[in-house]
Amino acid sequence: MNETESEMQARLLAKALPFMQRYENKTIVVKYGGHAMGNPELGKAFASDIALLKQSGVNPIVVHGGGPQIGAMLSKMGIESKFEGGLRVTDQKTVEIVEMVLAGSINKEIVALINQTGEWAIGLCGKDGNMVFAEKARKTVKDPDSNIERVLDLGFVGEVVEVDRTLLDLLARSEMIPVIAPVAPGRDGATYNINADTFAGAIAGALNATRLLFLTDVPGVLDKNGQLIKELSVAEAHALIADGTISGGMIPKVETCIDAIKAGVQGVVILNGKTAHSVLLEIFTEHGVGTLIVP
Ligand SMILES: Nc1ncnc2c1ncn2[C@@H]1O[C@H](COP(=O)(O)OP(=O)(O)O)[C@@H](O)[C@H]1O
Numbered sequence: 341m342n343e344t345e346s347e348m349q350a351r352l353l354a355k356a357l358p359f360m361q362r363y364e365n366k367t368i369v370v371k372y373g374g375h376a377m378g379n380p381e382l383g384k385a386f387a388s389d390i391a392l393l394k395q396s397g398v399n400p401i402v403v404h405g406g407g408p409q410i411g412a413m414l415s416k417m418g419i420e421s422k423f424e425g426g427l428r429v430t431d432q433k434t435v436e437i438v439e440m441v442l443a444g445s446i447n448k449e450i451v452a453l454i455n456q457t458g459e460w461a462i463g464l465c466g467k468d469g470n471m472v473f474a475e476k477a478r479k480t481v482k483d484p485d486s487n488i489e490r491v492l493d494l495g496f497v498g499e500v501v502e503v504d505r506t507l508l509d510l511l512a513r514s515e516m517i518p519v520i521a522p523v524a525p526g527r528d529g530a531t532y533n534i535n536a537d538t539f540a541g542a543i544a545g546a547l548n549a550t551r552l553l554f555l556t557d558v559p560g561v562l563d564k565n566g567q568l569i570k571e572l573s574v575a576e577a578h579a580l581i582a583d584g585t586i587s588g589g590m591i592p593k594v595e596t597c598i599d600a601i602k603a604g605v606q607g608v609v610i611l612n613g614k615t616a617h618s619v620l621l622e623i624f625t626e627h628g629v630g631t632l633i634v635p
């Protein structure tokens with residue numbers, strides 16, 4: 341007979357008790373990427389995992405992305421998506437749509453999913469409670485032929501420069517689960533679009549989170565043979581980037597993990613958001629399911 345969702349949760353719970361004690365009152369930041377969304381069953385499983393963390397005395401904070409969903413809305417409006425160095429080139433019209441999609445529909449969709457579990461989620465972005473301030477990102481790229489560095493003008497793409505924990509500390513002591521969109525104001529009054537991975541890293545760093553989880557579309561960091569690497573030190577991660585084992589979108593993700601560790605996060609995990617209940621399986625089992633990056 342197939343196990344129901346509640347039977348599975350009860351079974352997990354029995355095994356999970358020692359881990360619940362380990363993470364009691366600890367902050368776990370979960371980055372929920374746009375590629376991990378879209379499947380209603382997985383969305384429900386994700387929301388119930390976050391709810392269960394809260395019920396277990398953990399302080400979960402969700403930071404979400406929504407790159408594909410922004411792309412779909414832009415294309416509906418006849419605007420082409422353009423990326424440089426993995427970041428969306430964001431003009432005034434685009435940042436308005438980014439804010440509408442991220443802090444609007446996606447944020448409220450995740451809030452509603454968590455609320456349906458019986459828990460209380462509150463949807464925010466960096467603007468709320470003066471939580472996050474950003475400034476214009478200063479990115480450079482090297483021309484592979486000439487090796488000359490070029491400064492990229494990405495428009496309203498931001499980098500986090502300040503996190504005020506007041507609101508998040510208040511929410512940690514409440515029933516509320518914060519769900520945060522990676523949009524933040526600048527001191528210049530502009531609105532900035534921030535890559536969700538780096539935004540999550542900045543929040544986790546400012547809170548000295550015990551864990552930062554990145555839900556992606558692969559089981560974790562894979563070695564040259566495609567096998568999952570269970571644990572990776574910062575030095576080993578640098579070596580895998582240098583020898584090309586880690587490539588593409590995994591490079592900025594692992595670099596964000598390294599920055600978060602340097603900022604005081606105790607452990608960062610890259611895991612598969614396309615596996616149901618991966619958050620619970622990571623947090624409430626002995627060996628976890630993804631790649632743990634440690635100092
Ligand atoms: N060593 C590696 N281990 C795992 N994934 C890797 C590795 N090197 C490159 N990748 C690629 O990185 C991708 C994840 O990065 P990305 O697509 O940016 O994730 P997301 O959209 O979830 O933020 C994987 O789908 C995979 O194609």
Ligand SMILES: CC(=O)N[C@@H](CCC(=O)OP(=O)(O)O)C(=O)O
Pocket residue numbers: 372373374375404405406407408410426427428438497498522533534535536537
């Ligand atoms: C500057 C920049 O590129 N911002 C991202 C923000 C969303 C994001 O990062 O979403 P995922 O986690 O789903 O990729 C964007 O506009 O797509």
